[in-house]
Amino acid sequence: MKKYFKITIFPLFLFVGYFGFTSYPKLELISGFSAKSVASGHFIANRSQEIIEKNDNNFDVIGWATNEINESEKFATATVFGLKKRKAIYRTGLGATLIDDNFDITKPYEIPKRIKSNKKLPFPYGDAESKDTVFGNVDYAKLNSAVANAFDAKGYNDKKTRSVLVIYKDKIIAEKYADGFTKNSILLGWSMTKSVTGTLFGILQKQGRFNIYRPAPIAEWENDNRKNITTNDLLHMNSGLEWDEYYDRICDATKMLFQTEDMTRSQLIKPAIFKPNTHWNYSSGTTNLLSGILRKQFKTHQEYLDFWYSALIDKIGMHSMFIETDMAGNYVGSSYAWATTRDWSKLGLLYLHKGNWNGKQLFDPSWAKYVSTPTNTSHGRYGAQFWLNTSGHFPDAPRDLYYCSGFQGQIVAIIPSMDLVIVRMGLTEEFDFNELLSEIVGSVKK
Missing domain, CATH: 3.40.710.10 (DD-peptidase/beta-lactamase superfamily)
Structure with missing residues (x-):
């Protein structure tokens, strides 16, 4: 029994030792990335935690993190296997900031002053839609095929394109978004x-x-x-x-x-x-x-x-x-x-x-x-x-x-x-x- 115990426990010690040597120092970076990504994606881009974890954070070891969002106080936290907790706070005008334990969240802060024009000019110089323009030298069938090919076919998830926009002579000649995204998506x-x-x-x-x-x-x-x-x-x-x-x-x-x-x-x-x-x-x-x-x-x-x-x-x-x-x-x-x-x-x-x-x-x-x-x-x-x-x-x-x-x-x-x-x-x-x-x-x- 003792021999069996030694045989089984020794590889476990090796694994734990190897993990500690190679991965433990990364945990703070993993939880930091995840907390920042969740806070920004949620409070800036209005995406849900589930969507962010499934898409934005679903690569390499970032998926190890466990995240939580505090809606009322506008922050997100992340840990990895319960370790290395990190916090990112959202502030209007400044976005999400990954903070440490010494950061004073009660300290007043300045935000940039914005001047937003309400020009009724068509894009790109205003917010109005451009009038449809057809260029005789553009093969629209070929163009639209090229843009469509940049997106994943149904049932696939390898290209992961969210948007493609093509502008020719200041006019939008092609524009496409993946499901869940629009021209207003940040x-x-x-x-x-x-x-x-x-x-x-x-x-x-x-x-x-x-x-x-x-x-x-x-x-x-x-x-x-x-x-x-x-x-x-x-x-x-x-x-x-x-x-x-x-x-x-x-x-x-x-x-x-x-x-x-x-x-x-x-x-x-x-x-x-x-x-x-x-x-x-x-x-x-x-x-x-x-x-x-x-x-x-x-x-x-x-x-x-x-x-x-x-x-x-x-x-x-x-x-x-x-x-x-x-x-x-x-x-x-x-x-x-x-x-x-x-x-x-x-x-x-x-x-x-x-x-x-x-x-x-x-x-x-x-x-x-x-x-x-x-x-x-x-x-x-x-x-x-x-x-x-x-x-x-x-x-x-x-x-x-x-x-x-x-x-x-x-x-x-x-x-x-x-x-x-x-x-x-x-x-x-x-x-x-x-x-x-x-x-x-x-x-x-x-």
Whole structure:
């Protein structure tokens, strides 16, 4: 009996030991992701806990979490096997924020002031529907087939597309939503937020308030080898600063998003391991550092909060969009912008028109070229807070295509040569964007 007990219990100890060594440190990140996702999805997008768990949180080990929503106090909590409880609170105007035990939930906070126009102009410059426009050079049968093919057939769940929107010459020529979603559904763009953050520097530069080619205004770097890093280097993810970003493990990015109070400092404290402009390295920490730099351009926190909306978001009618903050009140410029599919497309249209929005120039036309020009050592894949197709990453799509890209397959694709903006929102990276883009482009004759 004792021998049998030893034989059976020893593997159990090995399993528990292995789990503790490999997975226990991840539990706080798992519960953090889950609590934040549930709070945001429920209080921002008005989705039920069941739907969020079944769809948004149903991947990898995130499904281990057990979630609870407190409707009256507007927060969500999550644990993993009863361990590592995390809490995310919802605040009007700021979204859901993952907090720690030291966060004072009674402390007053500022919220951004919004200016929402009620223009009766047709989309994209107002809220009215566009008049039906039929273009003779568009093969609508082929276009609609391409869009329909982006969605799961009945009984399947592998493409996980939530919406596709195609705009040609400022007119919607195709629009489709998955069951349960409409043109009014607010969707998380994840890293497409980076393109929003980067755009604000173009606006500041147009206003004569900032020079991206000067050393980044960071006091902590003034007396070491980071003093020559420019904001231009940061925008291009080419600063040479240490950073690792792998979402299947504990890394700088996951610790920042799910454990850090002030996300603008996560990259700031990292050492330089390469000279600037010699080593491209994708970093969400860099974009949050840029958010921190933006904050320092204003005398008050309120001015910083307002600027993102008054200078860009509300200026181009992205009234459904808002960006969530961290515990320190910084916009999480790397990851947490929400908007309807139509409002996401407006960012693409702004770039398609080189910064001009219905007659108003928000940034210099040269800024569109700046963000879509390959940065050194990125092998033609990255510009300034935008991804590029210069090297043919999508081999059957035009090479001048550049795009905002987000976790789980979010994309706003801008194709200047075709006068097209294409948006796809979904829940999986395993999606054939080359096929979708090439088929849509193929349906429009120049």
